Amino acid sequence: MIAAAAHAAAGPDVAGPDVAGRDVAGPEAAIPEAGSCPYMVLRKPDTVREVLHRPDDFSPANALLAVTPLSGQSLRVLQKARFALPPVLASNDTSTHAGIRKVVAGFFTPAKVAAMEPRIRELARDSAARARALLDSHGTVDLVQAVAAHPPAIVMMELLGLPVRDLPQLKAWSLDSLELFWGWPDPDRQLELAHSAAAFYHWLRDLVVESVESPQGQSPQSPEQSCPNLFKALADHGLQTPEICSLGYFLLIAGQETTTQLISTTLFRLAEGSRGISWGEGSSALKARDLVRHVLATESSVPTWRRIAARDTELNGRPIKAGEEILLELTGNHGFPWADASGNERVGPTPYGLAFGSGIHRCLGAKLAELEAAVVVQETAAALNGIRLQDSAADWLRLLSFQAPRTVTVERS
Numbered sequence: 001m002i003a004a005a006a007h008a009a010a011g012p013d014v015a016g017p018d019v020a021g022r023d024v025a026g027p028e029a030a031i032p033e034a035g036s037c038p039y040m041v042l043r044k045p046d047t048v049r050e051v052l053h054r055p056d057d058f059s060p061a062n063a064l065l066a067v068t069p070l071s072g073q074s075l076r077v078l079q080k081a082r083f084a085l086p087p088v089l090a091s092n093d094t095s096t097h098a099g100i101r102k103v104v105a106g107f108f109t110p111a112k113v114a115a116m117e118p119r120i121r122e123l124a125r126d127s128a129a130r131a132r133a134l135l136d137s138h139g140t141v142d143l144v145q146a147v148a149a150h151p152p153a154i155v156m157m158e159l160l161g162l163p164v165r166d167l168p169q170l171k172a173w174s175l176d177s178l179e180l181f182w183g184w185p186d187p188d189r190q191l192e193l194a195h196s197a198a199a200f201y202h203w204l205r206d207l208v209v210e211s212v213e214s215p216q217g218q219s220p221q222s223p224e225q226s227c228p229n230l231f232k233a234l235a236d237h238g239l240q241t242p243e244i245c246s247l248g249y250f251l252l253i254a255g256q257e258t259t260t261q262l263i264s265t266t267l268f269r270l271a272e273g274s275r276g277i278s279w280g281e282g283s284s285a286l287k288a289r290d291l292v293r294h295v296l297a298t299e300s301s302v303p304t305w306r307r308i309a310a311r312d313t314e315l316n317g318r319p320i321k322a323g324e325e326i327l328l329e330l331t332g333n334h335g336f337p338w339a340d341a342s343g344n345e346r347v348g349p350t351p352y353g354l355a356f357g358s359g360i361h362r363c364l365g366a367k368l369a370e371l372e373a374a375v376v377v378q379e380t381a382a383a384l385n386g387i388r389l390q391d392s393a394a395d396w397l398r399l400l401s402f403q404a405p406r407t408v409t410v411e412r413s
Ligand code: HEM
Pocket: 052, 060, 089, 090, 091, 101, 104, 108, 156, 251, 254, 255, 256, 258, 259, 262, 300, 301, 302, 305, 330, 355, 356, 357, 358, 359, 360, 361, 362, 363, 364, 365, 366, 368, 369, 370
């Protein structure tokens, strides 16, 4: 079943992009007025954490449902491509989740992530050098395309033992699919996005079949050693091709585009100079890491995530009906920002504990994303000295659960 189809029957359209912003509901479990927003919006960190830690009451089954119900035409395009997102990992509320999660977690152990650091730095330095060359030749450079876009995708594919190919296409498909499932496209745009998702799914199914049939990927740390790729490992665990495709569809997007977005926002704030860290200071490993953590706490690339009440229950003494959809705020409401005398935010020891979720579905790529973002920011700041933001009014991607500047164009100051 296409996940989005279930949502079409579940409720009204959501409100506009401000749902992911600040003022949809009060600071605590406010039930939005009928017709405005179909979600109960929870913002208080303790309450958000409690919901995430009660998976039997609050299921992730709605995590990947389309925010804007799919039209019949869009559904037909997806069905023709045999597109389906059966619950496997992020939206799986059954007992199979733990075993599947263990298989995926094996590809992102702390040791494997730490061992990847030299490779991440190499990719970050190469991108930063290319960005500097573009700056020298053109006078400006967009850091989203030049340094944020590709390193996370390359690192993810290498860690998963999958071939690194078709990166520009993967990036375009990722943005389209995020908009299709978490955005508010009009019918024409939705149809366009459905065609893109169908093309991505074809590509993915071919990759899954190929990877299961020729299981030996290359170990990223020791290319002379072979290791099983993720898709083969999932097949060995007993998953069928549609289930592997469903997991792959989520992971190949979430495992790199979210990090690209975190890097983009961090570089935007650094170039803007609005977070108490100058561009030059960003070349320090500690400052770069602090700024990444600050962004995770205040305006993470995944600002919200969804849950649905699995049964009649209560939260902080309020009754909640089975089927109630809940929007959890993960970032931006943790007692920040601390403003200095001039009103600028100050980076401090930021608690960002909810940016990656919490509990049994907590993000498996948290350490990797943080490391990648800090290294790319540091290497970019080191390579491009004396720059400033050219377009401080850049367009931002604002979806229900994803956000970032679309461009971070800088010039010599
Ligand atoms: C800045 C980057 C990222 C952010 C902000 C982020 C955020 C999140 C959030 C909020 C969730 C839902 C957690 C929950 O339901 O409790 C999640 C789940 C997940 N993330 Fe990430 N993520 C990022 C990068 C990554 C990367 C790099 C990978 C892997 C390469 C990854 C893999 C996953 C997986 C596999 C899940 C599902 C876990 C499960 O359901 O058991 N993420 N992520």
